[in-house]
Amino acid sequence: MRTKIILVFAFFCFCDCFCGFSQAQKAQKSTLVHVKGCQPLGIHGGVGTKNKYDVGLTYNYVFDKKISLLVELDHEEATFGYSDFVNVLLLSPGIEYNIWNPAKWLYWHIDGGASIGYDKWTADIVNDEVKGFVYGANVGTGFEFIPWAFLSFNLKAQQFLLFGNDDQYLKPNFSLGIKYNFHF
């Protein structure tokens, strides 16, 4: 199932890019989002390879056409064997960099940043619980589609490396997001 989602994700990106080229004329009408002062705010949801779901908020502060501040807030749940996992909150401030935009409505980002959060592990079968802060870093990449100046869609893949609770782990996340672009 996860593999299918990932493949659909990739296929969607691929198709959207080609469709975008054919509709370039329409896209040129979009107002450029990546200008200083623009502050996209949105929600995203996704899955990793082992979790149940991941939902969160996304905020950007655009410095210029290339660089913006990225702040993400995530909540994730998963089950591993007898252990139930809840990433209660994961705050990830970082920098997003636009490495390619073939059209004004399409951007390819890469991003990286730090992460700090709070994890909780429970195992009902042994009535045990472990919780505590986690910290680490994340990298990601994604496409941003901007059909209208006020709205954009993000398809994104991320990888987190987190430490805490006497453990360390890597986790991926593949998400679809929608953002409202505030222009001040």
Next chain:
Amino acid sequence: MKNKFVIALALFLGLIFIVSSCDTRDDYFYEHCDEPVISFVADGDSSYQGSKFIVINLKWGETKSLYFDFFDKYGGVTDFEIEALTYGDGDYTDPAGFDDTIEPGKLFPFNEEFVGIQLDKEQKIMTFTDKTVSALSHLKDGYIYDYGGSYRIYLLVKNKLGKPGYANIFIHFTGNNYPNPEIFIEDTDNNLEKEILVAGNDPDGDEILKYEYCIDGTICNNARGYEVNGYLSRPTVESGKAAYNGTYVTATSNYYITHAFQYTGKHTINVRCQDKWGLWSDWVTKKINID
């Protein structure tokens, strides 16, 4: 433009491929909990208590019980398994052709030895029985052999999370030990007549069934070996053929005899005995001087 697009797409798909294979999280409590700790109490011997490795010596036909317990943080062990592997030099290849989990009560042959293993999960008792019922169990090519052997068993318990804890049980088949007869001489009213008594002294506590006496004779076969229902071990120790000359009392059940010597002076008394498995001892000798 198209080239850039293709490159970008390839990079993007490549990144997806990389990150999609990297979720290292697993069952947290399974990974972090301590394994159940097994402790043994063998036949009430407190010296074994707490050992994760224990040696069980089994003689022919002997049964021993091994009491065990475990400690687990989560309080419960839900599953017991025992696995058997032959022992030796780190090579766990099984010459007897088995490497499966032992089923309780199943009989396993190993190196001419047979062991029965019972696992009582409720009482936490393992019972080991050497299934030898006769020396003929060890018959091979028409001769009786007394192989020793060793046998390693793992006791495996799992806690509620499935975390396994191991302990090693080393079964050492000590086989059958030969008796060590001891000769006692008692005087009678007649100075030339002596009572010869034999104490079998079997280290296994086996009953002594037969004795042979050779007085002032010559021993021709002085070896330990089996003689059961006409089957022998090598070298041959057949009763009635282990000595000649003198007075040779063969295969009697009498642990004492009265012998009338024909003259005063030095005399040599040789005795051997046979335990319940048919194992003849060495000849032992006692010299006496009759004035």
